[in-house]
Amino acid sequence: MDVRTLCLGVLSFGDATGYEIKKYFEGAFSHFFVAGYGSIYPALAELADEGLVRVRDQIGDRRAGAKVYQLTETGREAFRDAIVRAEPRHKVRSEFLVILYFAHMLPPARLRSILDERLLDIESLLDSVRQTQAADSDTSPGVRFVAGFGSALLQAARDYIVTHRRELESTAVATTEHSGTVPTAAGAGS
Numbered sequence: 001m002d003v004r005t006l007c008l009g010v011l012s013f014g015d016a017t018g019y020e021i022k023k024y025f026e027g028a029f030s031h032f033f034v035a036g037y038g039s040i041y042p043a044l045a046e047l048a049d050e051g052l053v054r055v056r057d058q059i060g061d062r063r064a065g066a067k068v069y070q071l072t073e074t075g076r077e078a079f080r081d082a083i084v085r086a087e088p089r090h091k092v093r094s095e096f097l098v099i100l101y102f103a104h105m106l107p108p109a110r111l112r113s114i115l116d117e118r119l120l121d122i123e124s125l126l127d128s129v130r131q132t133q134a135a136d137s138d139t140s141p142g143v144r145f146v147a148g149f150g151s152a153l154l155q156a157a158r159d160y161i162v163t164h165r166r167e168l169e170s171t172a173v174a175t176t177e178h179s180g181t182v183p184t185a186a187g188a189g190s
Helices: 003-011 018-026 037-049 073-085 095-101 108-135 141-177
Strands: 053-057 067-071
Touching: 003 018, 003 037, 003 053, 003 067, 003 073, 018 037, 018 067, 037 053, 037 067, 067 073, 095 108, 108 141
Parallel strands: none
Antiparallel strands: 053 067
């Protein structure tokens, strides 16, 4: 799935400004898809050029002067087509996990800092998901399912870090003290 497709998806719920679409990425989507203004606004411009969304200037309320995007019927069909054809893969790309894979190379203080920062990030994401759940309590079952799924994954990640960090930290200390030690490639095929 790409930013363009997700913008169409957001607009399937109703007209929205670019700022309101960005709020989906910061809130409801924050635990599974990251995108910033630098990718959202170009995607919206392309969608408008292709006739998948209409753009109008908002007048007369708090959004005066903002561009409001509306899904066209062609855009609705394009979105429906995209989600029907999409492979439901669950991809994980995590710099956090890459760094921790090589924890044996980290100074112990840096390792502790990384784990602490990740726990703070997880708490922030959990707060965001909980806010989405509270705000969207009367929305579709799909929205509720995704928020609940995200909450479960984040809580499991938090619990895993809290439960297993001491083991990782003690290994890093031991490895730092014996700089020639190389860990085995757990899960690597031969």
